[in-house]
Amino acid sequence: MSAMPPLKVENISYSVEIKEEKKRQFDILKNVSFEVEQGEIIGICGESGGGKSTLAKVISGLIKPDSGKIILDSKFEKEKRRSSPIQILFQNHGEVLNPFRKVHTIIDEALNISGSEEIKIEKDRENILNSVGFPKELYNRRGFELSGGEQQRAALARLLAVKPILLILDEPFSAQDVESQLNLVKLFKQLNKEFNLTMICISHDLRILRNLSNRVLILKDGEVVESGITKEVFDNPQKDYTKFLLSAESLELTYEEIKTPLKN
Amino acid sequence: MLNVDINSVSIVDEVTSKVILQKIKFDIEKGRVYTILGKNGTGKSTLIKSLTALLPSELYKVSGNVLFEGTDLLNASEEKLREIRRNNIRYVFQDAPNSFDPLKKVSYYFDLSNISPLKIEELLIYFSLPSYKKLSALHSYELSGGMAQRLLIVLALLANPDILILDEPTSGVDYAVMNLILLKMKNFVRDNDKSVLIVTQDINFALKSSDQIAYLSDGRLTKFFTPDKLLNSPDDKLKIFINSFKDVSNASA
Numbered sequence: 001m002s003a004m005p006p007l008k009v010e011n012i013s014y015s016v017e018i019k020e021e022k023k024r025q026f027d028i029l030k031n032v033s034f035e036v037e038q039g040e041i042i043g044i045c046g047e048s049g050g051g052k053s054t055l056a057k058v059i060s061g062l063i064k065p066d067s068g069k070i071i072l073d074s075k076f077e078k079e080k081r082r083s084s085p086i087q088i089l090f091q092n093h094g095e096v097l098n099p100f101r102k103v104h105t106i107i108d109e110a111l112n113i114s115g116s117e118e119i120k121i122e123k124d125r126e127n128i129l130n131s132v133g134f135p136k137e138l139y140n141r142r143g144f145e146l147s148g149g150e151q152q153r154a155a156l157a158r159l160l161a162v163k164p165i166l167l168i169l170d171e172p173f174s175a176q177d178v179e180s181q182l183n184l185v186k187l188f189k190q191l192n193k194e195f196n197l198t199m200i201c202i203s204h205d206l207r208i209l210r211n212l213s214n215r216v217l218i219l220k221d222g223e224v225v226e227s228g229i230t231k232e233v234f235d236n237p238q239k240d241y242t243k244f245l246l247s248a249e250s251l252e253l254t255y256e257e258i259k260t261p262l263k264n
Numbered sequence: 265m266l267n268v269d270i271n272s273v274s275i276v277d278e279v280t281s282k283v284i285l286q287k288i289k290f291d292i293e294k295g296r297v298y299t300i301l302g303k304n305g306t307g308k309s310t311l312i313k314s315l316t317a318l319l320p321s322e323l324y325k326v327s328g329n330v331l332f333e334g335t336d337l338l339n340a341s342e343e344k345l346r347e348i349r350r351n352n353i354r355y356v357f358q359d360a361p362n363s364f365d366p367l368k369k370v371s372y373y374f375d376l377s378n379i380s381p382l383k384i385e386e387l388l389i390y391f392s393l394p395s396y397k398k399l400s401a402l403h404s405y406e407l408s409g410g411m412a413q414r415l416l417i418v419l420a421l422l423a424n425p426d427i428l429i430l431d432e433p434t435s436g437v438d439y440a441v442m443n444l445i446l447l448k449m450k451n452f453v454r455d456n457d458k459s460v461l462i463v464t465q466d467i468n469f470a471l472k473s474s475d476q477i478a479y480l481s482d483g484r485l486t487k488f489f490t491p492d493k494l495l496n497s498p499d500d501k502l503k504i505f506i507n508s509f510k511d512v513s514n515a516s517a
Binding site for chain 1: 304441465511
Protein backbone atom coordinates (compact mmCIF):
# COMPACT_ATOMS: atom_id res chain seq x y z
CA MET A 1 0.00 0.00 0.00
CA SER A 2 1.32 3.40 -0.87
CA ALA A 3 1.94 5.90 1.92
CA MET A 4 -0.80 8.29 2.92
CA PRO A 5 -0.37 11.63 1.11
CA PRO A 6 0.72 14.39 3.52
CA LEU A 7 -2.30 16.48 2.57
CA LYS A 8 -5.72 15.83 1.11
CA VAL A 9 -8.06 18.61 0.06
CA GLU A 10 -11.63 17.32 -0.10
CA ASN A 11 -14.61 19.12 -1.65
CA ILE A 12 -13.73 22.58 -0.44
CA SER A 13 -16.37 25.25 -1.05
CA TYR A 14 -16.26 28.83 0.10
CA SER A 15 -18.54 31.76 -0.64
CA VAL A 16 -19.05 35.34 0.49
CA GLU A 17 -22.16 37.49 0.67
CA ILE A 18 -22.33 40.74 -1.20
CA LYS A 19 -24.36 43.10 0.97
CA GLU A 20 -24.99 45.73 -1.69
CA GLU A 21 -26.64 43.23 -3.98
CA LYS A 22 -29.45 42.04 -1.71
CA LYS A 23 -27.29 39.46 0.02
CA ARG A 24 -26.35 37.66 -3.15
CA GLN A 25 -24.07 34.67 -2.57
CA PHE A 26 -20.83 34.73 -4.49
CA ASP A 27 -19.02 31.40 -4.76
CA ILE A 28 -15.25 31.76 -4.61
CA LEU A 29 -14.37 28.06 -4.40
CA LYS A 30 -16.59 25.23 -5.62
CA ASN A 31 -15.90 21.61 -4.62
CA VAL A 32 -12.14 21.77 -4.94
CA SER A 33 -10.43 18.41 -4.32
CA PHE A 34 -6.87 17.21 -4.79
CA GLU A 35 -4.08 15.35 -3.05
CA VAL A 36 -0.54 16.48 -2.45
CA GLU A 37 2.19 13.85 -2.56
CA GLN A 38 5.32 14.04 -0.42
CA GLY A 39 8.08 16.06 -2.10
CA GLU A 40 6.17 17.25 -5.15
CA ILE A 41 5.61 20.77 -6.40
CA ILE A 42 2.05 21.52 -7.45
CA GLY A 43 1.33 24.56 -9.58
CA ILE A 44 -2.01 26.32 -9.35
CA CYS A 45 -2.80 28.68 -12.20
CA GLY A 46 -5.69 30.65 -13.56
CA GLU A 47 -6.70 34.24 -14.12
CA SER A 48 -6.95 36.97 -11.49
CA GLY A 49 -10.04 36.52 -9.39
CA GLY A 50 -10.18 32.77 -10.00
CA GLY A 51 -9.83 31.93 -6.30
CA LYS A 52 -6.13 31.00 -6.21
CA SER A 53 -5.16 33.00 -3.13
CA THR A 54 -8.37 32.07 -1.31
CA LEU A 55 -7.56 28.40 -1.84
CA ALA A 56 -4.10 28.96 -0.34
CA LYS A 57 -5.66 30.59 2.72
CA VAL A 58 -8.17 27.77 3.15
CA ILE A 59 -5.48 25.09 2.92
CA SER A 60 -3.34 26.81 5.53
CA GLY A 61 -6.29 27.27 7.86
CA LEU A 62 -6.47 31.05 7.68
CA ILE A 63 -9.99 30.88 6.26
CA LYS A 64 -12.57 28.32 7.32
CA PRO A 65 -14.35 26.83 4.30
CA ASP A 66 -18.17 26.55 4.20
CA SER A 67 -17.84 22.84 3.54
CA GLY A 68 -15.17 20.26 2.81
CA LYS A 69 -12.08 19.06 4.62
CA ILE A 70 -8.36 19.61 4.72
CA ILE A 71 -6.85 16.34 5.94
CA LEU A 72 -3.29 16.27 7.16
CA ASP A 73 -1.51 12.92 7.47
CA SER A 74 -2.10 11.71 11.01
CA LYS A 75 1.62 11.27 11.66
CA PHE A 76 2.01 15.04 11.40
CA GLU A 77 -1.06 15.66 13.57
CA LYS A 78 0.60 13.78 16.41
CA GLU A 79 3.79 15.83 16.27
CA LYS A 80 4.03 18.41 18.98
CA ARG A 81 4.47 21.60 17.03
CA ARG A 82 4.40 25.17 18.16
CA SER A 83 3.82 26.44 14.62
CA SER A 84 1.55 25.50 11.76
CA PRO A 85 2.87 22.66 9.58
CA ILE A 86 1.61 24.58 6.55
CA GLN A 87 3.31 27.89 5.89
CA ILE A 88 2.56 30.52 3.24
CA LEU A 89 4.94 32.90 1.55
CA PHE A 90 2.56 35.75 0.91
CA GLN A 91 2.49 37.93 -2.14
CA ASN A 92 3.18 41.11 -0.16
CA HIS A 93 6.16 39.64 1.67
CA GLY A 94 7.51 43.10 2.45
CA GLU A 95 4.58 43.74 4.73
CA VAL A 96 4.97 40.36 6.43
CA LEU A 97 8.50 41.01 7.66
CA ASN A 98 8.65 43.23 10.73
CA PRO A 99 10.36 46.38 9.38
CA PHE A 100 11.94 47.29 12.72
CA ARG A 101 13.51 43.97 13.66
CA LYS A 102 16.85 42.65 12.54
CA VAL A 103 16.92 39.64 10.24
CA HIS A 104 18.93 37.47 12.64
CA THR A 105 16.49 38.02 15.51
CA ILE A 106 13.53 37.21 13.25
CA ILE A 107 15.14 33.93 12.17
CA ASP A 108 16.34 33.04 15.70
CA GLU A 109 12.82 33.43 17.01
CA ALA A 110 11.46 31.05 14.39
CA LEU A 111 14.25 28.56 15.15
CA ASN A 112 13.37 28.78 18.84
CA ILE A 113 9.76 28.00 18.07
CA SER A 114 10.73 24.94 16.07
CA GLY A 115 12.88 23.71 18.95
CA SER A 116 16.43 24.40 17.84
CA GLU A 117 18.88 23.94 20.68
CA GLU A 118 20.33 27.16 22.07
CA ILE A 119 23.94 26.21 21.32
CA LYS A 120 23.13 25.25 17.73
CA ILE A 121 21.09 28.31 16.88
CA GLU A 122 23.90 30.28 15.29
CA LYS A 123 24.76 27.41 12.99
CA ASP A 124 21.12 26.66 12.15
CA ARG A 125 20.55 30.30 11.35
CA GLU A 126 23.48 30.40 9.00
CA ASN A 127 22.42 27.17 7.31
CA ILE A 128 18.94 28.37 6.67
CA LEU A 129 19.88 31.85 5.45
CA ASN A 130 22.54 30.24 3.27
CA SER A 131 20.04 27.88 1.72
CA VAL A 132 17.89 30.82 0.53
CA GLY A 133 20.94 32.76 -0.63
CA PHE A 134 20.65 35.55 1.91
CA PRO A 135 24.05 37.26 2.27
CA LYS A 136 25.76 37.21 5.66
CA GLU A 137 26.59 40.90 5.67
CA LEU A 138 22.85 41.70 5.81
CA TYR A 139 22.03 39.66 8.95
CA ASN A 140 22.09 42.83 11.02
CA ARG A 141 19.78 44.78 8.73
CA ARG A 142 16.22 45.51 9.71
CA GLY A 143 13.25 44.66 7.48
CA PHE A 144 12.90 48.14 6.04
CA GLU A 145 16.58 48.30 5.12
CA LEU A 146 16.24 45.42 2.64
CA SER A 147 15.27 45.45 -1.03
CA GLY A 148 12.11 43.64 -2.15
CA GLY A 149 14.05 40.56 -3.24
CA GLU A 150 16.05 40.44 0.02
CA GLN A 151 12.86 40.77 2.05
CA GLN A 152 11.37 37.87 0.15
CA ARG A 153 14.40 35.68 0.89
CA ALA A 154 14.39 36.63 4.57
CA ALA A 155 10.65 35.86 4.78
CA LEU A 156 11.27 32.52 3.08
CA ALA A 157 14.07 31.69 5.55
CA ARG A 158 11.75 32.40 8.45
CA LEU A 159 9.16 30.01 7.03
CA LEU A 160 11.76 27.29 6.50
CA ALA A 161 13.05 27.76 10.05
CA VAL A 162 9.83 26.33 11.51
CA LYS A 163 10.25 23.21 9.33
CA PRO A 164 6.93 23.18 7.48
CA ILE A 165 5.48 20.02 5.94
CA LEU A 166 4.00 22.04 3.14
CA LEU A 167 5.09 25.43 1.83
CA ILE A 168 2.63 27.50 -0.19
CA LEU A 169 4.06 30.18 -2.45
CA ASP A 170 1.51 32.83 -3.46
CA GLU A 171 2.58 34.57 -6.69
CA PRO A 172 6.25 34.66 -5.68
CA PHE A 173 7.34 35.89 -9.10
CA SER A 174 5.15 38.94 -9.58
CA ALA A 175 7.06 42.21 -9.38
CA GLN A 176 10.38 40.41 -9.91
CA ASP A 177 12.55 41.01 -12.92
CA VAL A 178 13.53 38.05 -15.10
CA GLU A 179 16.94 37.55 -13.51
CA SER A 180 15.39 37.36 -10.04
CA GLN A 181 12.66 35.06 -11.37
CA LEU A 182 15.26 32.70 -12.74
CA ASN A 183 17.16 32.72 -9.43
CA LEU A 184 13.95 32.02 -7.52
CA VAL A 185 13.00 29.08 -9.74
CA LYS A 186 16.45 27.59 -9.14
CA LEU A 187 16.14 28.28 -5.40
CA PHE A 188 12.71 26.62 -5.07
CA LYS A 189 13.89 23.58 -6.98
CA GLN A 190 16.96 23.33 -4.81
CA LEU A 191 14.95 23.63 -1.57
CA ASN A 192 12.56 20.99 -2.88
CA LYS A 193 15.49 18.63 -3.46
CA GLU A 194 17.50 19.47 -0.36
CA PHE A 195 14.67 19.20 2.19
CA ASN A 196 12.29 17.00 0.15
CA LEU A 197 9.96 19.92 0.77
CA THR A 198 6.44 19.68 -0.59
CA MET A 199 5.27 22.90 -2.24
CA ILE A 200 2.23 24.48 -3.80
CA CYS A 201 3.08 27.36 -6.10
CA ILE A 202 0.35 29.77 -7.15
CA SER A 203 1.15 31.76 -10.24
CA HIS A 204 -0.49 33.07 -13.36
CA ASP A 205 2.84 32.71 -15.12
CA LEU A 206 2.58 29.49 -17.10
CA ARG A 207 6.12 29.78 -18.45
CA ILE A 208 7.47 29.41 -14.93
CA LEU A 209 5.08 26.68 -13.76
CA ARG A 210 5.90 24.63 -16.84
CA ASN A 211 9.40 24.25 -15.49
CA LEU A 212 8.85 24.41 -11.73
CA SER A 213 5.84 22.21 -11.00
CA ASN A 214 5.40 18.44 -11.37
CA ARG A 215 1.62 18.71 -11.51
CA VAL A 216 -0.77 21.61 -12.19
CA LEU A 217 -4.32 22.52 -11.32
CA ILE A 218 -6.12 24.96 -13.59
CA LEU A 219 -8.61 27.02 -11.62
CA LYS A 220 -11.45 29.01 -13.18
CA ASP A 221 -14.13 30.80 -11.20
CA GLY A 222 -13.34 28.69 -8.15
CA GLU A 223 -13.45 25.32 -9.90
CA VAL A 224 -10.67 22.97 -10.95
CA VAL A 225 -11.26 22.69 -14.69
CA GLU A 226 -8.25 20.52 -15.46
CA SER A 227 -5.38 18.90 -13.58
CA GLY A 228 -2.53 16.52 -14.22
CA ILE A 229 1.19 16.19 -14.93
CA THR A 230 2.33 19.67 -15.96
CA LYS A 231 3.91 18.63 -19.23
CA GLU A 232 0.89 16.61 -20.28
CA VAL A 233 -1.59 19.34 -19.45
CA PHE A 234 0.44 22.07 -21.14
CA ASP A 235 1.41 20.05 -24.21
CA ASN A 236 -2.00 18.51 -24.71
CA PRO A 237 -4.70 20.56 -22.95
CA GLN A 238 -8.15 18.97 -22.93
CA LYS A 239 -10.35 21.84 -21.78
CA ASP A 240 -11.13 25.01 -23.71
CA TYR A 241 -10.18 27.21 -20.79
CA THR A 242 -6.72 25.65 -20.49
CA LYS A 243 -6.25 26.09 -24.22
CA PHE A 244 -7.29 29.71 -23.85
CA LEU A 245 -4.82 30.34 -21.00
CA LEU A 246 -2.00 28.79 -23.00
CA SER A 247 -2.81 30.83 -26.08
CA ALA A 248 -3.25 34.08 -24.12
CA GLU A 249 0.35 33.64 -23.00
CA SER A 250 1.44 34.48 -26.54
CA LEU A 251 -0.13 37.96 -26.21
CA GLU A 252 -1.23 37.58 -29.81
CA LEU A 253 -4.98 37.16 -29.38
CA THR A 254 -7.54 39.42 -31.02
CA TYR A 255 -10.09 41.32 -28.97
CA GLU A 256 -12.82 38.76 -29.78
CA GLU A 257 -10.61 35.84 -28.84
CA ILE A 258 -9.84 37.36 -25.45
CA LYS A 259 -13.42 38.31 -24.71
CA THR A 260 -15.13 35.01 -25.52
CA PRO A 261 -13.86 32.99 -22.54
CA LEU A 262 -14.12 36.00 -20.22
CA LYS A 263 -17.86 36.12 -20.91
CA ASN A 264 -18.54 32.42 -20.47
CA MET B 265 7.23 65.49 -30.40
CA LEU B 266 9.16 64.90 -27.17
CA ASN B 267 12.91 65.42 -27.21
CA VAL B 268 14.74 64.17 -24.17
CA ASP B 269 18.35 65.15 -23.52
CA ILE B 270 19.06 64.69 -19.82
CA ASN B 271 22.70 64.94 -18.75
CA SER B 272 22.12 63.57 -15.28
CA VAL B 273 19.61 62.94 -12.53
CA SER B 274 21.11 62.93 -9.03
CA ILE B 275 19.85 62.53 -5.51
CA VAL B 276 21.25 65.36 -3.42
CA ASP B 277 21.37 66.34 0.24
CA GLU B 278 23.43 69.01 2.05
CA VAL B 279 26.72 67.19 1.68
CA THR B 280 26.56 64.42 -0.89
CA SER B 281 25.06 63.77 -4.25
CA LYS B 282 24.62 60.47 -6.06
CA VAL B 283 24.13 60.21 -9.81
CA ILE B 284 21.26 57.84 -10.69
CA LEU B 285 20.84 58.43 -14.40
CA GLN B 286 23.18 59.90 -16.94
CA LYS B 287 23.20 60.82 -20.63
CA ILE B 288 19.57 59.89 -21.27
CA LYS B 289 18.91 60.95 -24.83
CA PHE B 290 15.99 59.93 -27.01
CA ASP B 291 13.09 61.31 -29.06
CA ILE B 292 9.47 60.22 -28.99
CA GLU B 293 7.72 60.42 -32.36
CA LYS B 294 4.03 60.17 -33.14
CA GLY B 295 2.41 56.84 -33.99
CA ARG B 296 4.74 54.55 -32.06
CA VAL B 297 4.93 52.47 -28.89
CA TYR B 298 8.26 52.85 -27.06
CA THR B 299 9.50 50.68 -24.20
CA ILE B 300 12.35 51.19 -21.78
CA LEU B 301 13.34 47.80 -20.37
CA GLY B 302 15.32 47.35 -17.21
CA LYS B 303 15.74 45.32 -14.06
CA ASN B 304 14.16 46.33 -10.76
CA GLY B 305 15.86 49.29 -9.14
CA THR B 306 17.60 50.62 -12.23
CA GLY B 307 15.80 53.96 -12.19
CA LYS B 308 13.02 53.38 -14.71
CA SER B 309 10.36 55.12 -12.63
CA THR B 310 12.74 57.94 -11.79
CA LEU B 311 13.41 58.41 -15.49
CA ILE B 312 9.77 58.86 -16.48
CA LYS B 313 9.10 61.15 -13.52
CA SER B 314 12.03 63.33 -14.47
CA LEU B 315 10.49 64.00 -17.90
CA THR B 316 7.76 66.31 -16.61
CA ALA B 317 9.61 67.58 -13.53
CA LEU B 318 7.69 65.31 -11.16
CA LEU B 319 10.71 64.59 -8.95
CA PRO B 320 10.77 66.73 -5.78
CA SER B 321 13.45 69.37 -6.34
CA GLU B 322 14.64 69.32 -2.73
CA LEU B 323 15.80 65.72 -3.22
CA TYR B 324 16.64 65.45 -6.90
CA LYS B 325 18.70 67.49 -9.28
CA VAL B 326 17.93 67.08 -12.98
CA SER B 327 20.21 68.71 -15.52
CA GLY B 328 19.50 68.83 -19.23
CA ASN B 329 16.52 69.55 -21.47
CA VAL B 330 13.18 67.91 -22.07
CA LEU B 331 11.31 69.58 -24.92
CA PHE B 332 7.64 68.90 -25.55
CA GLU B 333 6.48 70.56 -28.79
CA GLY B 334 9.18 73.15 -28.15
CA THR B 335 8.31 73.85 -24.48
CA ASP B 336 11.20 73.21 -22.08
CA LEU B 337 9.53 71.11 -19.39
CA LEU B 338 12.38 71.31 -16.89
CA ASN B 339 12.09 75.11 -16.77
CA ALA B 340 8.33 75.50 -17.23
CA SER B 341 6.05 77.06 -14.60
CA GLU B 342 4.18 74.70 -12.27
CA GLU B 343 0.94 75.92 -13.86
CA LYS B 344 2.08 75.07 -17.38
CA LEU B 345 3.37 71.68 -16.22
CA ARG B 346 0.03 70.83 -14.63
CA GLU B 347 -1.75 71.69 -17.82
CA ILE B 348 0.59 69.49 -19.85
CA ARG B 349 0.28 66.60 -17.41
CA ARG B 350 -3.50 66.93 -17.52
CA ASN B 351 -3.95 67.22 -21.29
CA ASN B 352 -0.83 66.16 -23.13
CA ILE B 353 1.34 63.74 -21.20
CA ARG B 354 -0.60 61.36 -18.97
CA TYR B 355 0.88 58.84 -16.56
CA VAL B 356 -0.40 55.53 -15.29
CA PHE B 357 1.72 54.83 -12.23
CA GLN B 358 2.60 51.47 -10.80
CA ASP B 359 0.73 51.53 -7.49
CA ALA B 360 -2.64 52.20 -9.03
CA PRO B 361 -4.79 52.14 -5.85
CA ASN B 362 -2.68 54.94 -4.37
CA SER B 363 -3.11 57.12 -7.44
CA PHE B 364 -6.66 57.90 -6.34
CA ASP B 365 -7.89 60.17 -3.57
CA PRO B 366 -9.45 57.63 -1.16
CA LEU B 367 -12.09 60.14 -0.03
CA LYS B 368 -13.47 60.65 -3.52
CA LYS B 369 -15.78 58.34 -5.39
CA VAL B 370 -14.93 57.12 -8.86
CA SER B 371 -17.72 59.35 -10.21
CA TYR B 372 -15.53 62.35 -9.32
CA TYR B 373 -12.91 61.17 -11.82
CA PHE B 374 -15.50 60.39 -14.48
CA ASP B 375 -16.93 63.91 -14.11
CA LEU B 376 -13.46 65.48 -14.33
CA SER B 377 -12.96 63.95 -17.76
CA ASN B 378 -15.97 65.80 -19.23
CA ILE B 379 -16.72 62.80 -21.43
CA SER B 380 -20.21 61.37 -21.87
CA PRO B 381 -21.07 58.28 -19.76
CA LEU B 382 -21.82 56.36 -22.94
CA LYS B 383 -18.30 56.87 -24.24
CA ILE B 384 -16.81 55.96 -20.85
CA GLU B 385 -18.94 52.82 -20.72
CA GLU B 386 -17.43 51.68 -24.01
CA LEU B 387 -13.95 51.76 -22.53
CA LEU B 388 -15.11 50.08 -19.31
CA ILE B 389 -16.61 47.22 -21.31
CA TYR B 390 -13.43 46.98 -23.34
CA PHE B 391 -11.36 46.45 -20.20
CA SER B 392 -13.90 44.07 -18.60
CA LEU B 393 -14.57 46.53 -15.77
CA PRO B 394 -17.92 46.90 -13.92
CA SER B 395 -20.52 49.24 -15.42
CA TYR B 396 -20.33 53.04 -15.28
CA LYS B 397 -23.14 53.11 -12.73
CA LYS B 398 -21.59 50.51 -10.46
CA LEU B 399 -18.10 51.99 -10.57
CA SER B 400 -19.30 55.56 -10.03
CA ALA B 401 -20.62 54.65 -6.60
CA LEU B 402 -17.36 53.09 -5.41
CA HIS B 403 -14.34 54.54 -3.63
CA SER B 404 -10.88 53.62 -4.88
CA TYR B 405 -10.19 51.43 -1.84
CA GLU B 406 -13.13 49.24 -2.83
CA LEU B 407 -11.42 48.31 -6.10
CA SER B 408 -8.97 45.44 -6.46
CA GLY B 409 -5.43 46.32 -7.51
CA GLY B 410 -5.99 45.05 -11.03
CA MET B 411 -9.28 46.95 -11.39
CA ALA B 412 -7.73 50.18 -10.13
CA GLN B 413 -4.98 49.82 -12.69
CA ARG B 414 -7.34 49.26 -15.62
CA LEU B 415 -9.47 52.16 -14.43
CA LEU B 416 -6.40 54.41 -14.40
CA ILE B 417 -5.69 53.43 -17.98
CA VAL B 418 -9.30 54.23 -18.91
CA LEU B 419 -9.08 57.64 -17.23
CA ALA B 420 -5.77 58.39 -18.96
CA LEU B 421 -7.25 57.45 -22.34
CA LEU B 422 -10.29 59.66 -21.74
CA ALA B 423 -7.97 62.67 -21.58
CA ASN B 424 -6.83 61.75 -25.10
CA PRO B 425 -3.22 62.73 -24.38
CA ASP B 426 -0.45 63.05 -26.97
CA ILE B 427 1.80 60.77 -24.94
CA LEU B 428 0.69 58.06 -22.55
CA ILE B 429 3.33 56.87 -20.08
CA LEU B 430 2.82 53.51 -18.36
CA ASP B 431 4.90 52.28 -15.42
CA GLU B 432 4.99 48.44 -15.24
CA PRO B 433 1.54 47.96 -16.77
CA THR B 434 1.79 44.15 -16.53
CA SER B 435 2.74 43.65 -12.90
CA GLY B 436 0.09 41.57 -11.17
CA VAL B 437 -2.00 41.34 -14.33
CA ASP B 438 -2.97 38.06 -16.00
CA TYR B 439 -2.33 37.30 -19.65
CA ALA B 440 -5.85 38.01 -20.89
CA VAL B 441 -5.80 41.51 -19.43
CA MET B 442 -2.21 42.03 -20.56
CA ASN B 443 -3.35 41.16 -24.06
CA LEU B 444 -6.21 43.68 -23.81
CA ILE B 445 -3.87 46.45 -22.67
CA LEU B 446 -1.47 45.64 -25.48
CA LEU B 447 -4.18 45.80 -28.16
CA LYS B 448 -5.53 49.06 -26.77
CA MET B 449 -2.10 50.68 -26.76
CA LYS B 450 -1.51 49.67 -30.38
CA ASN B 451 -4.89 51.01 -31.48
CA PHE B 452 -4.46 54.22 -29.51
CA VAL B 453 -1.15 54.91 -31.19
CA ARG B 454 -2.23 53.98 -34.73
CA ASP B 455 -5.77 55.35 -34.87
CA ASN B 456 -5.02 58.70 -33.25
CA ASP B 457 -1.40 59.25 -34.19
CA LYS B 458 -0.34 59.32 -30.55
CA SER B 459 2.60 57.82 -28.67
CA VAL B 460 2.99 55.46 -25.76
CA LEU B 461 6.05 55.14 -23.53
CA ILE B 462 6.22 52.04 -21.32
CA VAL B 463 8.79 51.25 -18.66
CA THR B 464 8.87 47.61 -17.60
CA GLN B 465 10.98 44.56 -16.77
CA ASP B 466 8.61 42.34 -18.77
CA ILE B 467 10.54 41.43 -21.94
CA ASN B 468 7.71 39.41 -23.40
CA PHE B 469 5.28 42.33 -23.21
CA ALA B 470 7.90 44.73 -24.55
CA LEU B 471 8.65 42.55 -27.57
CA LYS B 472 4.98 42.08 -28.43
CA SER B 473 3.80 45.64 -27.82
CA SER B 474 6.59 47.93 -28.93
CA ASP B 475 7.95 49.44 -32.11
CA GLN B 476 11.10 50.62 -30.35
CA ILE B 477 12.84 49.25 -27.23
CA ALA B 478 15.82 50.53 -25.25
CA TYR B 479 17.56 48.96 -22.26
CA LEU B 480 18.38 50.82 -19.05
CA SER B 481 21.12 49.54 -16.76
CA ASP B 482 23.55 51.20 -14.37
CA GLY B 483 21.88 54.53 -15.03
CA ARG B 484 22.54 54.51 -18.75
CA LEU B 485 20.13 53.97 -21.60
CA THR B 486 21.01 52.17 -24.83
CA LYS B 487 19.73 53.39 -28.18
CA PHE B 488 16.21 52.40 -29.17
CA PHE B 489 16.09 49.22 -31.28
CA THR B 490 13.33 47.38 -33.07
CA PRO B 491 12.35 44.20 -31.15
CA ASP B 492 14.28 41.98 -33.59
CA LYS B 493 17.46 43.99 -33.26
CA LEU B 494 17.16 44.08 -29.48
CA LEU B 495 17.20 40.26 -29.30
CA ASN B 496 20.45 40.21 -31.25
CA SER B 497 22.14 43.07 -29.45
CA PRO B 498 25.83 42.49 -28.63
CA ASP B 499 25.45 44.33 -25.28
CA ASP B 500 26.59 41.86 -22.58
CA LYS B 501 24.22 42.98 -19.83
CA LEU B 502 21.28 42.93 -22.20
CA LYS B 503 22.25 39.41 -23.29
CA ILE B 504 22.21 38.17 -19.68
CA PHE B 505 18.80 39.78 -19.19
CA ILE B 506 17.33 38.22 -22.32
CA ASN B 507 18.83 34.80 -21.60
CA SER B 508 17.35 34.72 -18.07
CA PHE B 509 13.97 35.25 -19.69
CA LYS B 510 14.54 32.29 -21.98
CA ASP B 511 15.99 30.09 -19.20
CA VAL B 512 13.08 30.42 -16.77
CA SER B 513 11.22 27.72 -18.70
CA ASN B 514 13.95 25.11 -18.44
CA ALA B 515 16.41 25.93 -15.64
CA SER B 516 17.22 23.27 -13.08
CA ALA B 517 18.20 23.62 -9.43
